[in-house]
Amino acid sequence: MLPTFPEIQKKKPILITGSHRSGTTWVGKILNTPQTAYIFEPFNIENNEPRHDYPLQYWFTYLAGLDEISRNQCLTDLAQCLSYQYQPALSNDYSWHFAARIKLQRSWENFQKRSKQLRPLMKDPIALFAAPTLAETFDMKVICMIRHPLAFCSSIKKWQWTFPFEHFLQQPNLIDDLFPEERKKIELFAAKEFSYVQQAAFLWVLFHKVIKSYQKKHPHWLFIRHEDLVLNPVLEFEKIYGSLDLNYDQSVIKRIDKFTNVSTAKTESLDADSPALKKRDPRQIITSWKARLKVNEYKFILEQTQGLKEHFYPQDAQSYLV
16 A cells, blocks of 8 residues: 655655656756756665665666565655655765755755745656656656657767666566566676667666557656657647646747757857757757668667557657658
């Protein structure tokens, strides 16, 4: 049985999830208004804030697969986060007065959030497999981001990110419930080294298999393609704001412009994955994979992802990708 948190449920928290490298950070920045309080990746095992009394051990923790005591402790931890009651876990290397200053600052910030009764806005692609449990427990409004496999794999290659597939195997209920057919391939990827592109293509399939199942089980969630936001951010964000019952006004349009305009965006964000290229040419974002992927790589990606890719990107809707 899941614990209940009626005070949090009344706030209708927002969860932005989906595969990583799918625009969750961008969407979070646009949705972070005076009505909301931004919460960064509680399921990220490298994130020490908020402190977890039940520390998360795996990337993409599958909450439904934990034993009841562990799951409820994790949800109680998250409730502290969503109600702005937590303290950061600070390194033992910090001096006591520096740690005290940080804790005092965080306590004041959380007091302000509670006083203003801000709506929690949780951005966390790492919570993808936990999303149904979170939505049920906290009555969350869920946004699930989707990105084309060529763009996703290109981004993983750019950042040279590898993934520890043993984190999936160490969650046996995750394998049994979500990936029984992929078990042997996951075991292979955990045992041997594969290229960035090979890993990314397999991850894309795993993530989007789950997302496809969510579309069937949770049709009231918002499923949004990164490319659609890039091509028409003002219109698409207006729809999102309406679905979330957030105020959409000129200040929001200015925020969209800030994060999509080359002249105003921070220099360090100006890479081909960034919406900051939008005013120059949105196709530079959508087709940036062409500059990174070799012919054999993009053919491999399309071959490995074909079935699911056609579901999310029908042939008649992806002319702008080539």
